[in-house]
Amino acid sequence: MRSVHVTGPDTNSWVEVERPRVGPRDVLLKMKACGICGSDALYSQVGGIPPRQGATPLGHEPAAEVVELGAEATGVEIGDHVVVDTMAFTDGLLGSGGLQGALSEYVLVKDIEPGKQLRAIPKEIPWQVAALNEPMAVAHHAVNRSGATSGDKAVVFGAGPIGLGAAISLKAKGVAHVVVVDIQSSRLEVAREVGADAVINSAEEDVVARLIALHGEATDGLGHGGHAGSDVYIDAAGAPAVVKTILQAAKHRAVLTIPAVHKKPVEVDFGKILAAELDIRTSMGYPTEIFEVTDALISNTDKYAKIISHTFPFDQALEALDLAKTPGAADKVVVTFD
Incomplete structure (x- = not known):
């Protein structure tokens, strides 16, 4: 599958990586939207996140659909639309130095714990608005x-x-x-x-x-x-x-x-x-707020939608990253997936 990585100082690239394999307690997510954060530009500028210089997967503002469950996975169902706690992955922070990033076709949640990594949302919430869950928790x-x-x-x-x-x-x-x-x-x-x-x-x-x-x-x-x-x-x-x-x-x-x-x-x-x-x-991150803010996102979808200034299809993710890092060019950029 395709994934966007930092591959060197000031260099983001498409990388072909293996599609994740689902274990007994894992959940496979198909990415549907991912916001671009200012920290993505910082990661790119310095060439990655130590100690993973030159090999950093990007994307930590995801919204996704559950497409596969391990035999022992509980808490979500196939077809659920979900927002994600990117700080609760067992293989490192999603898109912020961990082994995976949300600017990828699929992301694997290993060793799912009900209510910890994922929260289901109503299916009528637009994907690009759902992708605001992480920054709005901040x-x-x-x-x-x-x-x-x-x-x-x-x-x-x-x-x-x-x-x-x-x-x-x-x-x-x-x-x-x-x-x-x-x-x-x-x-x-x-x-x-x-x-x-x-x-x-x-x-x-x-x-x-x-x-x-x-x-x-x-x-x-x-x-x-x-x-x-x-x-x-x-x-x-x-x-x-x-x-x-x-x-x-x-x-x-x-x-x-x-x-x-x-x-x-x-x-x-x-x-x-x-x-x-x-x-x-x-104030840094969201120690308890990642799913607290979800209720507000659901109740005020139209207000939160106004925050988004630009959307790009996944095929243009590199262009989205370039626009987002250009001072004054955009406010909030979100990448959407088919």
Whole structure:
């Protein structure tokens, strides 16, 4: 069967590999869709994931159909449409350094455990939307880490897939007012469509002043004014300017959660923000959220569909990877299979 691998620095290639053979407790999946993640470009750039340089299968945002079961496999049925916990495979992380990747015709789930690696979804959910389950779990984990709750006022920086997913999750938790900040008007329009209460174009507006107008003025722990009344900030952009703006805006005991990957060190003047008693939290992956977010995906299919900017057939997976890694060319790219 065909599979997409990193075969060298900045090189992705089609590779012919053996179709998996199903053991007694295994489940064979036929891939139906796979999203392209920013980390795929990183894996390609460095030539793979140590210690598997030059031989890394790609794809870790899958949606699939169950097509074969081992005699002792339980928990799913042939024909089920499923989303996948790519971190729960016994042969390594799917598409992130493990022996398999979801940009392949078939993937084998070895030693299936009911409810652990797979969850069945309604068959009316479009495959490309089902493929968002993995990245939306990342966004949902960031929201959980933030502690945002009903009645809070929240700000999401970055209207890419993770930021938009976070905005949807925040509203689902009953957050009273969600603002999304970005520099691209087209992304901000999508943010409105998925439920953001307000948007800010940081290339055109004073973000702190606008947040004060939207969320009211607040103080730091010493009573100094000029701070926004926002309770929660989520950095889904990964730009140093975002952190600087949040530190300037943050009121006493606001929470900043960072799921974004910062590729360079960010300078923080802790002396300057000491009085704010800002709570800074990082967020990675989805320890419990991979199937928690599935219910939201099922309930809000139309909203999540708006996150997808481009789809490509599997035959054009290399082109999809190239587009996804080109800055500003696409928001969310999904590969679909026949």
